Amino acid sequence: MHDMRYPILTTERDIDKRLVERVQQGDKMAFDLLVTKYQRKLFRLVLRLVTNQTEAEDVVQETFIKAYRSFPSFRGDCSEKTWLMRIAVNTCRDMIHSAWFRHLDRRITPEQLPESCERADEDAVDLTIEVMRLSQKHREVILLYYYENMTTDEIAQALGVAKSTVSVRLEQGRQNLRKMLERRRSHG
Numbered sequence: 392m393h394d395m396r397y398p399i400l401t402t403e404r405d406i407d408k409r410l411v412e413r414v415q416q417g418d419k420m421a422f423d424l425l426v427t428k429y430q431r432k433l434f435r436l437v438l439r440l441v442t443n444q445t446e447a448e449d450v451v452q453e454t455f456i457k458a459y460r461s462f463p464s465f466r467g468d469c470s471e472k473t474w475l476m477r478i479a480v481n482t483c484r485d486m487i488h489s490a491w492f493r494h495l496d497r498r499i500t501p502e503q504l505p506e507s508c509e510r511a512d513e514d515a516v517d518l519t520i521e522v523m524r525l526s527q528k529h530r531e532v533i534l535l536y537y538y539e540n541m542t543t544d545e546i547a548q549a550l551g552v553a554k555s556t557v558s559v560r561l562e563q564g565r566q567n568l569r570k571m572l573e574r575r576r577s578h579g
Contacts, residue, residue: 404470404471407425407428407470407471407472408467408471410422410424410425410471411425411462411465411467411471414459414462415462415463415465422459422462425458425471425475426455429472429475430451430455432472432539433451433454433475433476433479434447434448434451435538435539436476436479436480436534436535436538436539437450437451437454437479437482437483439522439523439530439534439538440480440483440530440531440534441483441486442523446486449486450479450482450483450486451479453482454475454478454479454482457478457482458474458475458478461478468548469545469548469549470545473541473545473548473549474548474549476535476539476541476545476549477548477549477550477551480531480535480549480550484527518568518572521568521571521572521575522534522568524571525564525567525568526567528560529560529563529564529567530564531550531560532546532550532557532560532561532564533561533564533565533568535549535550536561543557543558543561
């Protein structure tokens with residue numbers, strides 16, 4: 392017979408929800424499990440947004456600090472993954488808008504791309520470079536949709552915008568990418 396004090400958790404969402412409940416009750420180990428589970432995924436996303444490994448590590452660390460402080464008020468309106476990605480994106484935005492970050496050279500070169508792109512074919516590298524050159528609002532939705540496989544609903548929740556806004560930004564981002572790639576090929 393199953394002990395009802397420990398319900399069987401059947402989905403990823405159930406497990407995350409239970410971990411968050413335990414964090415809210417002060418369980419540090421549950422928080423460490425969430426960090427372990429999402430650290431690489433958040434790092435991958437953040438690295439694409441800030442393109443510098445050290446800055447990405449700082450953003451991920453800051454994301455988990457902010458999440459830990461915010462867990463008492465987390466109500467579960469969205470998935471835990473989406474909530475963490477929202478914090479990460481907002482932390483990236485804060486960094487991008489800070490005075491010291493604005494002065495960095497923002498030209499993207501192949502050497503600044505994540506290591507996984509180095510083995511990719513030339514077209515994939517060209518595409519990634521052009522994605523990094525998109526405006527922030529277009530880059531965010533393109534990365535979340537295509538690189539993180541998030542739905543438009545999840546992206547809307549993560550960015551705190553309407554689903555229709557996500558759809559418009561996705562289409563504009565695609566159009567901008569098409570133009571940028573055509574320009575690159577005609578000059579290459």
